[in-house]
Amino acid sequence: MAKKLTILMFSGDYDKALAALILANSAKEMGVDVTMFYAFWGLLLLRDPEKMTLDEKSVYAKMFGIVTPNGPEELPLSKMNMAGLGKKMLQEMMKDVEAPSLTDFLKGARKKGIIFSACKLSVDVMGFKKEELLPEVQIITAQDYLQNALEADMQIFI
Amino acid sequence: MAKKLTILMFSGDYDKALAALILANSAKEMGVDVTMFYAFWGLLLLRDPEKMTLDEKSVYAKMFGIVTPNGPEELPLSKMNMAGLGKKMLQEMMKDVEAPSLTDFLKGARKKGIIFSACKLSVDVMGFKKEELLPEVQIITAQDYLQNALEADMQIFI
Amino acid sequence: MAKKLTILMFSGDYDKALAALILANSAKEMGVDVTMFYAFWGLLLLRDPEKMTLDEKSVYAKMFGIVTPNGPEELPLSKMNMAGLGKKMLQEMMKDVEAPSLTDFLKGARKKGIIFSACKLSVDVMGFKKEELLPEVQIITAQDYLQNALEADMQIFI
Numbered sequence: 001m002a003k004k005l006t007i008l009m010f011s012g013d014y015d016k017a018l019a020a021l022i023l024a025n026s027a028k029e030m031g032v033d034v035t036m037f038y039a040f041w042g043l044l045l046l047r048d049p050e051k052m053t054l055d056e057k058s059v060y061a062k063m064f065g066i067v068t069p070n071g072p073e074e075l076p077l078s079k080m081n082m083a084g085l086g087k088k089m090l091q092e093m094m095k096d097v098e099a100p101s102l103t104d105f106l107k108g109a110r111k112k113g114i115i116f117s118a119c120k121l122s123v124d125v126m127g128f129k130k131e132e133l134l135p136e137v138q139i140i141t142a143q144d145y146l147q148n149a150l151e152a153d154m155q156i157f158i
Numbered sequence: 159m160a161k162k163l164t165i166l167m168f169s170g171d172y173d174k175a176l177a178a179l180i181l182a183n184s185a186k187e188m189g190v191d192v193t194m195f196y197a198f199w200g201l202l203l204l205r206d207p208e209k210m211t212l213d214e215k216s217v218y219a220k221m222f223g224i225v226t227p228n229g230p231e232e233l234p235l236s237k238m239n240m241a242g243l244g245k246k247m248l249q250e251m252m253k254d255v256e257a258p259s260l261t262d263f264l265k266g267a268r269k270k271g272i273i274f275s276a277c278k279l280s281v282d283v284m285g286f287k288k289e290e291l292l293p294e295v296q297i298i299t300a301q302d303y304l305q306n307a308l309e310a311d312m313q314i315f316i
Numbered sequence: 317m318a319k320k321l322t323i324l325m326f327s328g329d330y331d332k333a334l335a336a337l338i339l340a341n342s343a344k345e346m347g348v349d350v351t352m353f354y355a356f357w358g359l360l361l362l363r364d365p366e367k368m369t370l371d372e373k374s375v376y377a378k379m380f381g382i383v384t385p386n387g388p389e390e391l392p393l394s395k396m397n398m399a400g401l402g403k404k405m406l407q408e409m410m411k412d413v414e415a416p417s418l419t420d421f422l423k424g425a426r427k428k429g430i431i432f433s434a435c436k437l438s439v440d441v442m443g444f445k446k447e448e449l450l451p452e453v454q455i456i457t458a459q460d461y462l463q464n465a466l467e468a469d470m471q472i473f474i
Contacts, residue, residue: 026458060251097440124255142184156473157314218409282413300342315472
């Protein structure tokens with residue numbers, strides 16, 4: 001029977017998203033069942049930059065939608081971001097060794113059939129609409145996630 | 159036999175404390191045994207704002223007691239705190255969807271019988287006294303925590 | 317059979333490195349097999365301050381080598397670092413209760429036979445050379461780490 005890995009992605013940092021997606025892709029390539037559960041800042045990675053809307057949102061949800069990063073490549077580094085300079089440097093260093101970008105790892109994860117889910121409470125609080133997220137994202141509760149995670153061989157919180 | 163979840167709460171951020179307590183409460187409602195082990199900044203969540211004292215503390219422990227947040231509602235956000243403005247915004251967004259507050263989740267966890275423990279070394283280093291923490295908190299060592307966590311079905315570090 | 321713990325050390329913060337090494341040392345003393353896998357900022361803990369070099373590095377890797385902390389004692393705090401003042405305060409508070417320093421915990425872990433490994437992709441991206449890291453560090457892939465972690469009793473991401 002296949003091993004099972006669940007990743008709770010809380011953080012919205014570029015470098016932590018990279019770490020999570022590298023683990024997820026690597027595990028999936030080994031035949032492991034991988035589920036990612038995005039909550040809080042993690043949801044920013046699942047927004048489709050083409051599909052953002054301000055319609056029918058509360059004042060705060062509108063403001064929040066505007067001030068937060070639009071899609072994966074706009075996420076900041078958790079350390080040494082230095083107004084984007086540190087991130088630019090990291091991206092150049094990744095190119096130097098021909099490492100795939102965050103967007104590449106995200107595409108890879110989607111193509112490989114890694115399951116993407118989003119925390120219902122976080123989606124509600126942030127005022128996101130289902131249509132603003134990548135189309136395959138399932139919106140589930142913390143209990144749905146836990147049910148799955150408690151049966152997994154490995155669970156990480158990033 | 160009941161499943162078992164242990165959460166090592168290292169962080170002292172408002173949003174991460176929310177995530178931890180939402181997971182803890184959700185799991186407990188599902189019949190899972192939940193133990194939370196608070197260390198380092200996480201201890202700031204366990205301080206009872208009514209019971210803080212400066213008596214019999216070293217100079218550094220006194221300073222530390224004064225400059226750190228007094229109780230759960232004073233914790234900052236891990237991201238976009240913007241001197242409290244970002245947190246205020248998050249709190250308003252939570253009210254908009256009638257989500258419980260951090261204090262509500264903490265009360266819920268205490269009522270449901272989630273086990274609260276604190277790391278002895280952290281308590282000693284930060285110069286906290288047992289009386290400054292919520293009364294049910296057990297002060298235990300990292301080894302006590304590990305003994306329990308190694309037998310659990312799921313362990314997370316937040 | 318011995319229990320098994322794996323720690324993925326992503327963070328390069330002084331306080332988080334302390335937490336990771338306290339857990340690792342405590343577990344090892346209990347007879348648990350402990351493997352630490354250092355990635356991204358975590359690698360900064362494994363650099364030998366005596367052995368840093370700029371030879372044969374790309375421009376970005378050189379810059380990166382210069383602006384990042386040189387060895388464990390230079391790592392910043394994740395919170396309240398305040399240009400090093402907060403860290404100095406924490407270090408004094410640790411001395412007050414005679415707690416070992418980060419360097420002590422690192423030495424302890426090495427002496428006890430805790431396995432140190434480093435993420436190959438991170439090492440390549442950051443442009444580190446094997447000779448710049450502590451001599452016993454094994455450079456392995458994310459899949460090597462996962463193979464091991466999926467069989468462990470407990471896995472944490474710090």
